[in-house]
Amino acid sequence: MLDPADLPLPPLRDDLQLCPTGRTPDGEPAWLIQDKVVNRFYRIGWFEFECLVRWAGQTPRRLQQAIAAETALHPELDQILGFCQFLERHQLLRPSPQAVERLRQASEGKAWLTGRWWLHHYLFFRVPLLRPQARLQALAARLGWLFHPLTAWLLLGASLLGIALVVQQWDSFRHGVVESFSLDGLLSFALALLLAKTLHELGHALVATRLGVRVAHMGIAFVVLWPMLYTDTSES
Numbered sequence: 001m002l003d004p005a006d007l008p009l010p011p012l013r014d015d016l017q018l019c020p021t022g023r024t025p026d027g028e029p030a031w032l033i034q035d036k037v038v039n040r041f042y043r044i045g046w047f048e049f050e051c052l053v054r055w056a057g058q059t060p061r062r063l064q065q066a067i068a069a070e071t072a073l074h075p076e077l078d079q080i081l082g083f084c085q086f087l088e089r090h091q092l093l094r095p096s097p098q099a100v101e102r103l104r105q106a107s108e109g110k111a112w113l114t115g116r117w118w119l120h121h122y123l124f125f126r127v128p129l130l131r132p133q134a135r136l137q138a139l140a141a142r143l144g145w146l147f148h149p150l151t152a153w154l155l156l157g158a159s160l161l162g163i164a165l166v167v168q169q170w171d172s173f174r175h176g177v178v179e180s181f182s183l184d185g186l187l188s189f190a191l192a193l194l195l196a197k198t199l200h201e202l203g204h205a206l207v208a209t210r211l212g213v214r215v216a217h218m219g220i221a222f223v224v225l226w227p228m229l230y231t232d233t234s235e236s
Contacts, residue, residue: 005061005077009084011094012055035092039216039234042090047073051083060084126230129219136209143206197229204231211236 017034024030024045031049033042044052050067058066060080068074087093145151166173179185205215213235221230 003061004081005064006059009055009058009060009063010088010096012052012087013092013094016092018049018052033092034235035090039232040090041234042092047075047079048083051075051080124221124223126221127219128217128232131217132205133209133215136205136215140206140209146206147210201229201231204233208233208236 015036017036019032019034021030021032021043028046029049030046031044033044033052034040035042047067050071050073051063054063054066060077063080064075064077084093180189201218205218208215208231213233216232216234218229218231220227222228
């Protein structure tokens with residue numbers, strides 16, 4: 001029986017993108033693997049990067065020898081095999097017929113009986129509604145004035161003025177709060193909350209777009225079946 005260290009490494013997916021990112025706390029360089037299919041990012045270090053650039057057509061043993069000969073790293077075979085398992089677990093390798101069959105069996109099994117299924121499908125799940133990148137870029141170009149320092153000062157002044165007016169009419173304010181605990185008041189509060197949350201998520205999306213981060217989608221997330229709006233800014 002062949003040693004796993006002498007078996008060819010499975011090929012990487014062709015659609016993955018590798019890009020540099022900020023250094024680790026130890027000062028070592030770091031990179032991100034972007035899975036464009038599900039818009040997920042995986043942060044890797046120097047060792048993993050050296051593995052990926054030499055991955056094609058190698059075995060774990062030959063890969064270990066190449067890294068040790070060409071860099072200052074001296075990895076163990078277990079590290080390379082572990083990294084291969086990491087790539088397979090996150091579906092970053094080109095699936096073999098055996099892997100496709102395992103995925104098919106898993107999808108047809110009783111996944112709903114597991115705690116992980118309930119965690120992802122009951123406690124939290126998302127429903128994408130919009131792919132707004134083109135509209136956001138046009139909107140961000142027109143709303144550049146929102147990011148001017150004068151806007152921040154105007155907002156601060158309006159907030160202080162609002163607090164001052166509430167203090168001056170505290171009795172009326174307190175009476176209005178008590179009256180809000182009615183059906184009409186709760187409905188008004190819910191509509192105001194929906195508007196505020198929508199503007200809040202739009203703010204996330206505009207800032208992300210202004211900083212060059214792609215907003216993959218926006219929609220509704222359910223946390224224990226409680227709906228709330230969300231903005232996907234995974235690229236940040």
